[in-house]
Amino acid sequence: MRTKLATLALGTAIAATPALAELTFTSLSYRTGPYAANGIPFADGYADYFTLLNERDGGIGGEMVELIECETGYNTEKGVECYESTKGSGALVYQPLSTGITYQLIPKTTSDGIPMHSMGYGRTSAKNGAVFDYIFNYPANYWDGASVAVRYLLDENGGSLEGKKIALVYHNSAYGKEPIRTLEELSEKHGYELSLLPVDHPGQEQKSQWLQIRRDRPDHVLMWGWGVMNQVAIQEAVNIRYPMENFIGIWWSGSENDVLPAGDGADGYKALTFHNVGSDYPLFDDIQQYVLDAGLAAGAGDQVGTALYNRGLYAAMLAAEAAKTAQEMHGTSTLTPGQMRDGMENLEMTEAKMTDLGLPNFGPEFSVSCENHGGDGYAAVAQWDAAAGEWGLITDYMQSDQDVLNPLIMEDSMAYAEENGIEPSCS
């Protein structure tokens, strides 16, 4: 009996261990709960890209990709549980898709030597790779977003924001508060008046904030929202007849989900983005052929080309390109998390590379280094066309104000290093 049990246990252990000749990626997704509508398209895009690589190219560098998806429900505790339960699987990189989960995982992934990519979210100062050696947040972070929004408004206002009033409607959480410091610094530089309007979670009732906007008549409103807060804010803006072209959301307030409930009233609403929109790219033909038509799509296939699907796909593409870089650097097709980290730290995305991948003009060019884990801070502005039911880019990619942001990033990251006894280094 004891022998049988031992055999069974051994068999189970072997079955639970992934095949060694595979590159394992993890997706901490949320397909259930209040934020599922946003989590599903991102997770679908992330999974479909890896499926495409397996089906079309036989994986990455000859190694098939295994994607492990774990449901977090956008809940920080569950996200940490997902990490703990999957980190032994040989996962090369984590993409937690939640600022709260990212904050919790920063010390854990660093200690375990597994890289984490918080693309366009998470802790902004993780851009300083000398302190956060396993954390990456390229191609842009929240402070880049705030700065690019201000730069866009400068362009819109003839190069001066002197005397203008800008209101920030934000989710009253660590995420929502991220841009405040940057916007305050920029208000000193450009002379605009900043007013802050926090909205408590989940944000279903925002009458007070929008009555204040109606009274104060700010020239521009910026929004750092997520989930239902976005839809309610856009509807309230429509209700008070706030000019939509003066209302700009961060990229997490810029999906189809955010504007569709407000119908035609949302026409003209703007949002920042660090990748392009739609599905008019050669790569999407391959997605259709190798993934959708083959019945291998992660979801129902109805999210392809939406803002969040594209973001998930872009995140997977950047992970795959980092893996390729790591394979070239280390001369091996199989990778360890440490080698993957090296690949991420030496990632260089050029327009020629994006074109080869079938995504011309899809994302900004950027390069990563030890000192810079966050890319070059480029973002563009997209605008919603309600009649066509689609987003369209209305600007080129613009760089954030590095003169203002770099000192802030240095200050915050060095404070973290001091608190945690980290000796910053780029050896």
Add this chain to the structure above:
Amino acid sequence: MPDQLLFAMEVMLNGLMAGVLYALVALGFVLIFKASGIFNYSQGVMALFAALTLVGIQNGQVPFSHLINAIFGTEVHHFGWHVPAIFAILLTAAIMVLFAWIVERYVLRHLVNQPDIILFMATIGLAYFMEGFGDLMWGSEIKKLDVGLPQGINVPIDETTYGWFGYGFFIDNLDISATILAVILVVALTVFSQYSKQGRALRAVADDHQAALSVGISLRFIWVLVWSIAGFVALVAGIVWGSKSGVQFSLSLIALKALPVLMLGGFTSIPGAIIGGLIIGVGEKLFEFTIGPLVGGATENWFAYVLALLFLVFRPQGLFGEKIIERV
């Protein structure tokens, strides 16, 4: 008139309207608690489920289409028709009645004479089941809900107040509609409970289960009835809140807005839910307007609970709740 006074009046009016929206959610809790002593944790999810079903029927969406397509390899999503709002509402109400019957038949019937905490736990399970079932049935994407309720600024009020004060008040047409719906709902519920046979039976059960049973009132029928009515109230709440934000799974969180209303108004009083809603609505909005800027804003969520707790200190049963005295 000073600007700040005008703004405060506008905020107060909007607070009253917001209070009505909170009261709409609280009403469902009150109905079930009053009739059965159960705190129905799933009331918020019932509003979500009702709204999902309404939009699904309106848009001719095939229920369980993702599941059907995954199993049979088909590509069915819509029937290709659009059901008028009124018929869709009636059909959804019928489904909520069916839901009430299922809850009584498969949950409550087996828990008769169990402690209240067991029934409460059952409603927690019910909430999670319904959330998952709703997801499976209708999908989790955000849906636009349009049953013809007007939205946006009420122009006559804006223009009239502008003529009077030189400042036009903002009142949302949707809030006005919600107020009218709430008034109709409360009047209908009052007339039903006071003048109909079933309504009197419902009140008898609420007063004393054993006595009601002894005169031949069917507890099971009353439970189906009260859960059906709560389902209908949830449908109304789902329509109003869903029109504001689109129908999405965070709609179930509107229950959080009802809790301070219940604490303040009492768990057993329909007028209490309305008055409690109005007090919470006005209180939180005025506090945010006056004190909010001094403390960094976003005071509404916590202030509603503080206000409710203050009332509880003086009236533990709430403003209109029944005072329970248990003698040893």
